[in-house]
Amino acid sequence: MNPSDPSVPQVLARLLLGGVLVFAGVSHLTFARDAFYAQVPPWLPLNATFVIVASGVVEIGLGAALMFLRRWRVQLGWVVALFFVLVFPGNISQFVTHSSAFGLDSDVSRGVRLLFQPLLVVWALWCTGAWSAFRRPVA
Structure with missing residues (x-):
């Protein structure tokens, strides 16, 4: 086994993350679109609907890429x-802004959610x- 080959848990986690991103992207475009307005910063100089749709399309693309593009997985990890x-x-x-959406109806629940974003980056x-490739010495 090559040291750069992913482990079974890594493969399963990559597929799961890909599925989560595809699901989230589809939700941007369909059943949860209204809830995503709570996440578009009011200071952002872009149309909120555009941001929601564009980020949904990007999430679908990234999720599908995570599931199907094994050759570019390290680069894709940095992009995700x-x-x-x-x-x-x-x-x-x-x-x-104290905006309620996705069941986050208190500052505590919205604050706890903020703590999970770095975990998504690490995931x-x-x-x-990507992280182990970054740490691997160049020969």
Whole structure:
């Protein structure tokens, strides 16, 4: 086994993360679209509907790529981690504006959610092997 080959838990975690992203993206475009307005920062100089639809399309694309593009998984891990960093201001905005959505109807629940965003970044980097590839010495 090559040290750069992913472990079974990493593969399963990558597939799960891909499925979660596809589901979230589909929800942006369909049944949960209205709830996502709570996450679009009021200061963002873009149309909120555009942001919701575009981020949904990006999530579907990233999720599908995580599930099916094994060759580019390390690079994809960095892209997915960056995506999670870029959408974090929306989660902060929901907390700061006290907007209720997705069952997050208190500052405590919205605050706890903020704590999970870094875990998504770590999940993306670990399950794709991006972090271990970054740490591996160049020969």
